Amino acid sequence: MSRTSPPPATAAPDVPSLRVVRLAVHIAFYALLAVALGPALLGEEPALVLLPGAALAAVYGAGVVRHRDRPVPWLLAVTALWLVLLALDARFSYVAFPIFFLCLHVLPVRRSHPAIAAATAAVVAAQAAAPGGLTAAKVIGPVAGAAVAIMTGYGYAALYRESQKRQRLIDDLVRTRDELAAAQREAGRLAERQRLAREIHDTLAQGLSSIVLLARAAETAPGEAARARVREIGRTAADNLAEARRFVQALTPPALEDAPLPEALRRTTVRTVPGAVFRVDGDPCPLPVETEVALLRLTQEALANVARHARAEHAAVTLAYLDGQVALDVYDDGVGFVPGELPPDGRRTFGLHGMHERIAELGGTLTVESSPGEGTVVAVVVPTVTRPVRGAGGTPSGSWGRNCATSHSRPAAAIRPRTVAP
Template identity: 45%
Template sequence: MRESDDVAGAEAGATDSRWLAALMHAAFFLLLAVALARFLLRHPGGARTPWIIAFSAVLAVLYVVGIAWAGPRRSTVRQRVWLSLVVAVVVVLVVLAPSFAWVGIPLFYTGLRTLPTRAALILVALLTGLVIASQVRLAGRWDPDLVLGPPIVAMVAAGVFLQMQRQAARQRALIDDLIRTRRELAAAERRAGTLAERQRLSMEIHDTLAQGLSSQQMLLQAAERVWASDPGKARTHVHTAASIADHNLTEARRFVQDLAPADLAHGLEQALRTVAARESGERLTVRVHIDAGERAGLGRLPDRVEAALLRIAQGALANVREHAGASGAAVTLTLLDDQVVLDVADDGCGFDAGVDVVPGVRGHGLAAMRARVRQLGGDLAIESATGEGTVLSASIPLVRGPGGGWPRSSPRP
């Protein structure tokens, strides 16, 4: 049920209230017409007849004016003055002709809807007493039915109406509270979405631009150290730094365009080999192995899975280059029947695998990798010990499409 459904329910309640008011108005005019016709038939030439006709016309006009003045939701001083005039005219008519007492019955509803509860109950009691007195006067005798019947009917009618009013008030309060709660929930969801998007962008920037800038810094520092002794080697470092800067520029432009990894233009396998070649150098050799299994002919993996695996590989290799002191690293992509597994192993110095933040190491690479894998319902495992190298393994579940392949887009779990 949405907020529009709540509003529709409130509008339906207002429509029901208008129908009830219309019914009471029709009953008032019908009872007035019947009482006037009865009096004219029984007293066609009486001395009171002109007065009865005049007061009946005044009462009808007053009631029509009151309908035009009536507010949709709340009473006003003008409505209360109008109701007092109507009741006064009804009392005069009843004094002149007791049969007009039943005209006051529809005024129960008007009083209960217009006046405060205590004043409305006093009006109901007054009109009920008027009906009893007029009926006893017409009957010419004391009758328990005439004395007890109208009060019982009045109590039932007033009780039912007041209970309906209380239920309607509770329902309006509940709808208002529900609408307010849904608006607050929608605002909270927007804030959560904004924070999630910020986290995603921070991981993208960390895994691409920040790591590229770090590599450029290291290369330029190395070129500065050997510039005088070995200009050729220094130029090689500078050219490599320029190549990384060009790649970072491509990544930055892709951020503006659609935030997709630029390396994935030719598929995940080629992207992993490109990253491995970029990270390889005179101090580190990176090898890539693809264990496709049933991969042939089934198309590419879902976009979000390929992007996550590429970013994890980039982050892991950046950590190997900057912190592991390794001479060799291996990237293995294994495609199983229901999941894809990426392993990055190195022969470096290793670290305590029980922490996501390594002392003396800047950034939040491991935490970002875990967040990426969890967003796709997968797991990230790290095996490492000081002096024994590191193996990072990311596994992400896959769901095959109707044709046996994997859908290009995967839903958020």
């Protein structure tokens, strides 16, 4: 079938615009048929045309209502009944106009145009046999009607193609939307897995590592010191159990539930690296929960690395409240390392990468300064946002109600300890 020909009846998509066009053709058919049958219905003309007229209306309606798997036989039946009526009365010439549309709608272009030409010739012949004989008007009228029908049919074909194109576009958009939604869901799952990996690494893994170190220390410690280590193991295990429950309850870390951030960091420092120094600079101010959690996790990770790898004699943690920022430095005078290089065993570490991600999500910066034999400084600067104050047990506390904007304003580098007294 030609690209410019109207589509077959069975292929037309069920879209509102095309339904309106088809409905208009059907209404025009029945309206013109009623006008042609009018004199016979009113008794002004012989009733000879009523029976074939009723048959034509019934056959046409049956083809419209039922889904036609073979529309060509239906078109032939409609055309045959119309030709019978046309032979009986030239008044049925007007019904040819919707017949033209049916030919364009059902037949391919190589057949629809000859069919329209034959129907036009039949109309001209019927008009010539009517009173008054053949005139120019009786020829021009049917030919003009056929031409209008053909041009309208091509417009209908263009509308059909446009509807198909729009439907394909809609299908593409729906498919793209579904793919985007699936990609977003997958990205969300990956982000959640990454977040949980950081949480587990920064909490449970570090706590279990501390338990292992304490257990080893208890093995070689004298009696009272061993019992103290065992008690410390119990406290660390209890904290880990609380951390595991937090994953289910989505609560803040236990260390921050009953103490403000400086106290939580002090406890973590003393517990993870006995003998390490903790210091607070500036006036403490309230921070968002996610900022406090990130600083606590970073301190745990950095101190765990000091305890496991640094072999340091001294370590220090400094928390500084600056003007619109909070800075955290973790320093040790241990063996150091070359930032960016893999450990000697070739094992990839997740901690530093996780720390960078945590701080980046808060809009802060993390810097690691180290070299072999020169110790290590992990420095973090995070912007502060004032929030409702949370005291011990999660209740408001007036002592934590100050704004960080009123605190000291010093660069982070100024508070990093390069040497720590024994």
